[in-house]
Amino acid sequence: MKPYVILNAAMTLDGKIATKTGSSNISGEKDLKRVHELRREVDGIMVGINTVIADNPRLTVHKIDANPEDNPVRVVVDSKCRTPIAARITNKDAKTIIAGANDYKFDFIVNDRYANFTKRGIDFFFSGNKRVDLKALMNYLYEKGIKTLMLEGGSTLNFSMIKEGLIDEIRICIAPFVVGGKDSHTLFDGEGFDTMDEGVRLELFDSFKLGDDLILQYKVLNK
């Protein structure tokens, strides 16, 4: 069993979610409110470790009225357990789970860093060898009561999740500007597919303007 997974992201018209320097302020004010409404609705919110390092996000509901219990469980996909102890996702505002990979488990748990995280109430789940086994992680999160999960990037994790058939819905904010750059981060990076035929098919079920931005909502078809 797995949670219902909604990928949410903001990109420029040319499909970039961050520049090569990590600059990523894309959404307009209204879109950020929409994002926080979605955060309030879901049971969990997941990002890759590079997003934690680049953005230091809180992953809580803080741009609209909310109670502490509205915050989703935060999940970081972090094979080598590189999450900095000072990262904002380690604060007490919401529960946090760090998903590591088995090859790095032993070295990490004998390290003082592990005790510092567990002292803060942070849970760990280890799966896969060098990389987190995303299917096993989805099953674990579902068993923990996370029935709906928002995926908030970045590009590498987005591709692994869609390739493994784990994304059910995609909600995209397209902002009206372009930044270019072959080294910018796109909505899906990773290794990519070789041919267009292998592309994951989507069905557009809603689209609307929000301020200057355009919101597109898709169901994922061939999972």
Ligand SMILES: NC(=O)c1ccc[n+]([C@@H]2O[C@H](COP(=O)([O-])OP(=O)(O)OC[C@H]3O[C@@H](n4cnc5c(N)ncnc54)[C@H](O)[C@@H]3O)[C@@H](O)[C@H]2O)c1
């Ligand atoms: N505009 C947006 O909506 C938005 C949202 C989130 C992130 N971002 C941007 O995305 C950038 C980060 O993206 P990224 O691609 O470098 O990193 P990422 O956040 O996708 O993290 C990827 C890392 O996760 C780890 N990982 C462990 N197991 C994995 C698995 N099975 N599959 C994939 N990854 C696995 C690996 O260490 C991998 O390098 C940042 O610059 C951030 O600002 C933008």
Ligand SMILES: Nc1nc(=O)c(N)c(NC[C@H](O)[C@H](O)[C@H](O)COP(=O)(O)O)[nH]1
């Ligand atoms: N929807 C969206 N629009 C953006 O323009 C943008 N940069 C992100 N980026 C996702 C990132 O993971 C964090 O959501 C932000 O960096 C905000 O961080 P907070 O959790 O609110 O502290 N997401």
